[in-house]
Amino acid sequence: MMRRILLCLALLIICIYAGATVLIYGDTRNHPEVHRELIARVQELRVNAVFHTGDLNQKGKSQSEYDSFKEIISPLPAPFYAIRGNHEKDLALFIKNFPSVDGLSFYSVIYDSLKFIILDSNLPLLPGSAQYRWLVNELESSKLPLILMLHHPVFSSGYHGDELGLQYYLPQLFKKYPVAAVISGHEHSFEHLIWEGLDFFVSGGGGAPLREQGSPDPRSVFFNMIHHYNLLIRQPQALLWQCFDLKGDLLYETTISLP
Incomplete structure (x- = not known):
């Protein structure tokens, strides 16, 4: 208990003296009880924005699914941005609920x-597409x-594995510009x-059934099959990435250099 209190205090100090803090999680799908537990854990954090990496609901075909989802996230104190997952099957309904x-x-x-x-990885992303x-x-x-x-995910050693179609052109494109990080969902784990x-x-790891790691990948630095959320914290010369389990315990931390 004392360790958790000290960790929360340290995180609060970081959030106060650092720049923007962004909450990132995803793949909540059809387990609202896990999603509620996650929101209860993070709702008091001082975050500037929330990004969901997709697969908000199980099918994404009914307004009732979105209404239930919005009720769960209503305690969050910051703007919420959703990335369209493959379970958001009705594009028009997704845009209606999360308009840009x-x-x-x-x-x-x-x-x-x-x-x-x-990006919407369900729509064409090939060179030449809109x-x-x-x-x-x-x-x-x-x-x-x-x-x-x-x-x-462009790269993944999870259950689904790499998206080979995206690998052929996106990583090389990203390297030409000041891209600090690429963030995805789809795999029910953290990597x-x-x-x-x-x-x-x-x-x-926002609530969907957890999936084990697939084939080992030499590019993989860390993998954990666990429900979790992440904080991305702006620092003067870098970004701090922190991954937490739903008890609030720190699972993984790394620093991202800014280009």
Whole structure:
């Protein structure tokens, strides 16, 4: 108990004296009891924004699913941004419930001189597609450090494994610009991978049934099959990533260099 209290105090001090703090979690799907436990744990944190890595609901085809989801997240004290997962099957219904400025399922937001670019990996992302052209324009028009977010992971050693179609062109594109990290969901676990110095995080432990690690991947730095949430904390020259279990215990911590 004392260890947890000290950890909470340390986290509070970090949040007060650091820059923006962002909450990241995902893949809540059809286990609202786990989602409620997660929200109860994080609702008192001083966060500036919340990002959900996708698969909010089990099917994403009814307004009642979204109403239940919104009731669960209602205690959160910060703006909430959703990434469309493969379980958000009705695109129009997803956009209706989580509208962007342009009315699309891919968009960007800025917090504390960090630009978050949200992609829809369910839509075409091949070079030449409308979303790819939009992405290149977002990358080229920004001088801020970039955080890329999409539901399907480019790299993963989890149950589903790598998204090979995304690997052929996205990592090479990201390396041309000041991308600090790429964040995904889809795998019901937590993982940190590094490819050519670029950090890739997979966070899908918000309530969906947990899945074991698949084939080992030399790019994988850390893997844990556990329900969890993450904090991304802006520091003067870097980003601090912290992963916690639903008891509030720190599972993993790393520093991300800003390009």
